[in-house]
Amino acid sequence: MPIIRIQAEDFDVGAELARLEVGAGAVASFVGIVRAEAHGKRLTALTLEHYPGMTERAASAIADQAMMRWPLSDCTIIHRIGRLAPGARIVLAAAASAHRAAALEATAFLIDWLKTDAPFWKHETFTNGETAWVAPRTEDDQARSRWG
Amino acid sequence: MPIIRIQAEDFDVGAELARLEVGAGAVASFVGIVRAEAHGKRLTALTLEHYPGMTERAASAIADQAMMRWPLSDCTIIHRIGRLAPGARIVLAAAASAHRAAALEATAFLIDWLKTDAPFWKHETFTNGETAWVAPRTEDDQARSRWG
């Protein structure tokens, strides 16, 4: 059963991947991290807003899609919300399978779809006092659409 | 600087990925695990033989290739040798980048090339007393060649 968690707290990557290793031959994962800079300006914080209820549902639907498209034994999505400092983990997407290609492709799929299909909004606070909502990127839509 | 380790001991996936997270925006990883079965028979152990010196050199060359082909901040290859029980971790391949596509693709590249280009040989011991050397798979050569 996929684990889907939307939470303010950090997560333990090693423990999450260890759970997926049971009975699998291959576990692939992706961890997203708050970068120190954006648009050449230094970040103080990245704040993640979400839509309680709808976000969990969307993330579950993405995990279900991955389970249907690849022969996975299990997968995990953990996405943090709230104010995060540079260097903080934002998201974990991971997939387990008997086969490495399935685990790797499903992981890429999970993170691509999380970017475009789950209600999260990123807000940047810079050291110079400026703030900005992160704009959606065309590349993210392209990455999503390669999965059909 | 890529970390390359060929060792009998297990490794700490969380700690290894945490090292790669520093200064990155994206960390992708692959963990290979000894399966409980092969060819419909239950495994007692998978034993990994290597060529000391040449194996380290080959793994380093694969990591260097990944660093050249993608804008990575760093990468890690850890491969175990010796006798491993079902469920044991065999290999970690991981890559860090500012961008998720680079981290994910480089991780797939690392594991694909490790399968075909580093001197490791797998030997299976089954619960029924049979033993067998693992044969190379055409799919692995195909997976390697997609990277050109």
Place this chain on the structure above:
Amino acid sequence: MIVTIRYFAWLRERIGHAEERVDPPASITTIGALTDWLADLSPAHANAFAQRAVIKTAIDQQFVNADALIAGAHEIAFFPPFTGG
């Protein structure tokens, strides 16, 4: 028909609150018409809905288009495109 409207991200910021209860007239039957009606509520609403082409909508947490009917909706949400992951 009294319905809860929710705003997220820069829509919430521009409007100044995350949620409001509204009672649009019976003539307002679609998301498109509701959007026009909300945009007229205040200058802040007008500013928030100025970039209507990029605004997404959900009825009871399901994505819908501008021609979706609002009858029976408990909660209608307006938000910019997602930027998670």
Place this chain on the structure above:
Amino acid sequence: MIVTIRYFAWLRERIGHAEERVDPPASITTIGALTDWLADLSPAHANAFAQRAVIKTAIDQQFVNADALIAGAHEIAFFPPFTGG
């Protein structure tokens, strides 16, 4: 020319040891010729080298082909295709 020969995986198993020091005659100048010469050393060697087409070779830990010259080699290794990862 005395050289160390190393065997891995099922080659090692069939030959019965991982390493041997050999002194091939001066007429043996290439990997291909050395392989023929090694295959004649014993029935175990003959058995190990029976599937020659799949056997790979390295001179001093560098991959080489059958026509590679062995002059100056310290260590020559024979092994089946890799199956790591």
